[in-house]
Amino acid sequence: MSDTLRTVTVERVGSGRYVAVNSRGGRIEFGSGDGDGFTPVELLLAAIGGCTAIDADVATTRHTEPLRFEVAVQGDKVNDEEGSRMENLSATFHVAFPEGEEGDKARAILPRAVKLSHDRLCTVSRTVERGTPVRSSVAESADSVG
Template sequence: MATTKTMKIDWLGEQRYVGRSENGQQLLIDNSANKVGVSPMDALLGALGTCTAYDVVGIMAKRKTPLSTYRIEVEGERADTTPARYTRITVRHIAGGAGVTLEQLEKAAHLSHEKYCSVAASLNAEIVLDVRLAESSES
């Protein structure tokens, strides 16, 4: 059976909106001159990053190699035409922890993007993974 989710969005004036989930959580989307929230396209990158983060953290913990540090950097390339959609998104996973190997981290990231992350599955953009151990990302 399919699941239906609802987000109610209220206009706050200018190009500012607040979305409210069914559970009452709020998301401020702001594309006005004096931004106090994120733009819709930034929110999309954030949704992709956090969706895959949930998966990777959980997968690594189940494999008995929990992460002690983890950061995701998401970079989107947009089309020059309207709509200026993301055509290519790079998701950089930078993580480390006792016993964590690059191979394990790559497997977890690929599993998330190919099987579990609903946001990634919903996008019509090329998604490129870049996986690094935290120690090797320091210069």
């Protein structure tokens, strides 16, 4: 496996319920939206917000810890003749730093950090914006019931 390859496995754990498992053993449960669990679209929004939040957090917390750090991510789910997709995606930062010199430095860095994340660093939003193709296939399996 290369150092750049990233993988997750999605396992069905029940009707409309799934778990994504990463190579380090981390697990995220999600589903079709029948319960309170995240849907795949909500996970996409979380990934967009989380990716850029990490970049901005690393840059600003070199100076001080935030008093508040939230990223509101939203978009419109569209179903039309082109199929299902998300449009009008946005991530809005709601961040507050303490008063004083260190807070002032963090406040000054935040807009640049968010822009750098969007323009260069955040793999998730950059992949979405580029429109990277996704290939789907069905593997042949000896486990097939026939």
